[in-house]
Each structure stands twice: as C-alpha cells, then as structure tokens.
Amino acid sequence: MPEKDYTDGRQVAVGVEGRTGTRNTPSLMTLADAQETAFFWDGRRSALDQAVMDPLTNPVEMGLHDQAQLLERVQGDPAYAQAFKQAFPDAKPAISSEHMAAALAAYVRSLRSPESAYDRYAARHDKTQLSPRALLGLAIFQGKGHCAECHRLEGTPAMLTDHAYHRTGVGLDAITANLPALTEDVIKRSLQGGALGNRVATHADEAQLGRFNITQDPADIGLFRTPSLRDVSHTAPYMHDGSVATLDDAIDREVYYRSLQAGHPLQLTVEEREDLKSFLQAL
Ligand code: HEC
Incomplete structure (x- = not known):
C-alpha cells in the first residue's frame, strides 16, 4: 500500500478471501535503494522478474489458479491491451507473462524511499x-x-x-520440539521457486525454518x-x-x-x- 510505505501494517499478509499467510509484508520502497539481489525473507528468488510473479498464483495471496488464468484476465482487459502495446510495441503475442513480469519488476525498481x-x-x-x-x-x-x-x-x-x-531466534522456540520431523519433511519434498513460496505461505511451522527451506543445509535453520x-x-x-x-x-x-x-x-x-x-x- 503506497500510503503505508508499501507495506500493509499487519502482522502477516492477508490475501484473497481473507486468507492469512505466514510472513510480514516487507516494504517494496527500500528494495531498489538497498540494491537487493535476493527476494522474500528467505531469499528464495534471485531474480526480481520471478519474485514479482509468485504472489499472483500464491493460494493465500492473490490466489489465481495458474499463469494461464492470469494471462486470460490481463488479455481480456482493453486498458491493458493498450498499455502493453505502448510498452512492448513489437511483442508477439501482444501480452505474455514474460512482459508482465518485466513491467512489474520495472515498476518495483522505480520505487524509492524518500531522502532521510x-x-x-x-x-x-x-x-x-x-x-x-x-x-x-x-x-x-x-x-x-x-x-x-x-x-x-x-x-x-x-x-x-x-x-x-x-x-x-525469532519464531524458533515454537518449532524446536518438532524440528527433526519438520526438516525431514522439507528435505523429502525439496520444492523450488514458486511452489516453495506457496508451501511457506501456508505452513507456519515450516516457514520458521527460513533459509533451510531453500538450501536444506542444517546450518541454515532459522536464518533470515x-x-x-x-x-x-x-x-x-x-x-x-x-x-x-x-x-x-x-x-x-x-x-x-x-x-x-x-x-x-x-x-x-x-x-x-x-x-x-x-x-x-x-x-
Ligand atoms: C548478525 C546480524 C545482525 C545484527 C548484528 C543486527 N541485526 Fe537487526 N536484523 C538482522 C536480521 C537477520 C533481521 C531479521 C530477523 C527476522 O526477521 O527474523 C533483523 C531485524 C531487525 C529489525 C526489524 C526490521 C524489520 O523490518 O522487520 C530491526 C529494527 C533491527 N534488526 C535493528 C537492529 C539493531 C538496532 C541492531 C543493533 C543493536 C541490530 N539490528 C543488529 C540482522 C542483524
């Protein structure tokens, strides 16, 4: 929310149909100034173009079924057709998920925190x-x-x-007792990218494992x-x-x-x- 310095002021994010996630919404306004090269609290994405697309299909964020449904929505809106034509005049197809990602990432990169x-x-x-x-x-x-x-x-x-x-140490106490089973589950699945984001947003205990979810290295348990x-x-x-x-x-x-x-x-x-x-x- 621009009026809240690109956060939402809530403990954790609330998405479609009031579903709550597991993470505090970080400000998007500091991302360019801080020269971030890894995204989300656990750094699971290293490309902003990918990071900006994940929330659209996350079940507790924007909840779209898949990228096909996203394309259908955007392609069906005449205002978008016009805007995409201006931004990507030679694109074929006129609207693709790659161009949507590029446009969203360019917008996020343009956000700056005011001079302090x-x-x-x-x-x-x-x-x-x-x-x-x-x-x-x-x-x-x-x-x-x-x-x-x-x-x-x-x-x-x-x-x-x-x-x-x-x-x-924030949040680690809550999962200490269950740690062996939790980490074993994560290793068994070893999800990547968007799928991992969906898992983290819907499983509070696993979310507290932090960087471990990405690397599966025990030394990374609880790192953010x-x-x-x-x-x-x-x-x-x-x-x-x-x-x-x-x-x-x-x-x-x-x-x-x-x-x-x-x-x-x-x-x-x-x-x-x-x-x-x-x-x-x-x-
Ligand atoms: C060893 C590295 C390290 C040091 C030293 C450190 N921090 Fe942090 N700080 C972090 C990490 C990592 C987080 C995020 C932790 C989390 O979310 O679980 C954080 C979070 C914070 C936050 C919350 C920011 C937010 O947006 O949620 C504040 C405020 C903060 N630190 C202030 C301080 C202050 C003041 C000091 C010195 C007394 C300090 N930090 C020292 C690594 C550090």
Whole structure:
C-alpha cells in the first residue's frame, strides 16, 4: 500500500478471501535503494522478474489458479491491451507473462524511499541534520551495538543490509520440539521457486525454518535475510513473522539476540536504547 510505505501494517499478509499467510509484508520502497539481489525473507528468488510473479498464483495471496488464468484476465482487459502495446510495441503475442513480469519488476525498481535525515547527514557530513540523540544513536549503531555489522551503512544512499542471512531466534522456540520431523519433511519434498513460496505461505511451522527451506543445509535453520532498515520507523510490525509490534520491542529483541550470539551481554541503558531509536527514526 503506497500510503503505508508499501507495506500493509499487519502482522502477516492477508490475501484473497481473507486468507492469512505466514510472513510480514516487507516494504517494496527500500528494495531498489538497498540494491537487493535476493527476494522474500528467505531469499528464495534471485531474480526480481520471478519474485514479482509468485504472489499472483500464491493460494493465500492473490490466489489465481495458474499463469494461464492470469494471462486470460490481463488479455481480456482493453486498458491493458493498450498499455502493453505502448510498452512492448513489437511483442508477439501482444501480452505474455514474460512482459508482465518485466513491467512489474520495472515498476518495483522505480520505487524509492524518500531522502532521510541520515541521507542528508551522510551526503554532506552535516551534523545539523541529526538530533544530538540520533548522533549518539549512530555512535552506538556503529560501535558497541554492532548493528552496522549487518545493517551496513555503505552505499549512497546507505543500504542498511549486508545481503546475508542470520539467525535472530525469532519464531524458533515454537518449532524446536518438532524440528527433526519438520526438516525431514522439507528435505523429502525439496520444492523450488514458486511452489516453495506457496508451501511457506501456508505452513507456519515450516516457514520458521527460513533459509533451510531453500538450501536444506542444517546450518541454515532459522536464518533470515537482513532487512534494510531504511524507513524502518514506518514499517511496524517487525521481523519475518511480524511477531514484534513496535520499534522499541524490535530494538530490545536485537540487543538480546546479539548478546546471545556474541556470548557476552550487550549492556545498553534505557537512555542508550532511546538514542538508538532516535537514530533509526532518522533512517
Ligand atoms: C548478525 C546480524 C545482525 C545484527 C548484528 C543486527 N541485526 Fe537487526 N536484523 C538482522 C536480521 C537477520 C533481521 C531479521 C530477523 C527476522 O526477521 O527474523 C533483523 C531485524 C531487525 C529489525 C526489524 C526490521 C524489520 O523490518 O522487520 C530491526 C529494527 C533491527 N534488526 C535493528 C537492529 C539493531 C538496532 C541492531 C543493533 C543493536 C541490530 N539490528 C543488529 C540482522 C542483524
């Protein structure tokens, strides 16, 4: 939803006939700026042209039966006939799923997040663009918080992701007891691409396996793509399953899990967490 910064503001997505999926809708507006090359929370698609088509036939998203039904719908609409002719004048057939994919991907790539206070600060080294609190927050983000190790500040504008996968522990407790059976099931099926997306959207337990669903490597159980934090204060709720309601809670979770990972507690005072939040609000 453009008015919600290209998210839906819900915990998990709601599709046709009110059917709910298993994933929090990520903002499409950060995708081009973050220079994403893998798509969906588990990175199951590496081509945007493929990623944009999956929701159309996902049973709990747009619910079309198959690409043939999609083509029939689009070909039957005179407004589309005109628009496709303009965009792809020499195409035969005039409307194909390849061209639909190319058009959708081009639109998504055109979406940009607005210039942020941090962008202005970074472009001109202009400290007046950030509040004193946000400046302290930046120091924690890069320093003892270690946030910038994954939410990287490189790039113009800053990408705020490392394009890699990590275990935060979010959602993992719920499936721990059932892990052997779950992973065995996934390996047996080893689905790919669109079919995998349908499975993930309709099986909450398997969805929590994250990157493992794609690689079937036990080391990848519970790993998810680092989301870009561009515009993050506008995209609540948080995490792949939308289980974290507010930015404060997201910061607390991240501080906690990073402590577990580092093997020693990351001590941030209430004040320092507020500073961190002020910085995240400037992204
Ligand atoms: C080891 C890499 C890593 C580090 C370090 C890290 N994060 Fe994250 N962060 C992630 C991943 C991966 C997710 C997504 C987790 C999920 O959905 O299960 C995430 C999610 C988030 C989210 C939610 C974003 C959204 O759109 O849902 C916020 C906010 C966040 N991190 C802030 C921080 C802050 C603040 C720090 C420093 C205290 C930090 N992160 C450190 C990898 C990291």
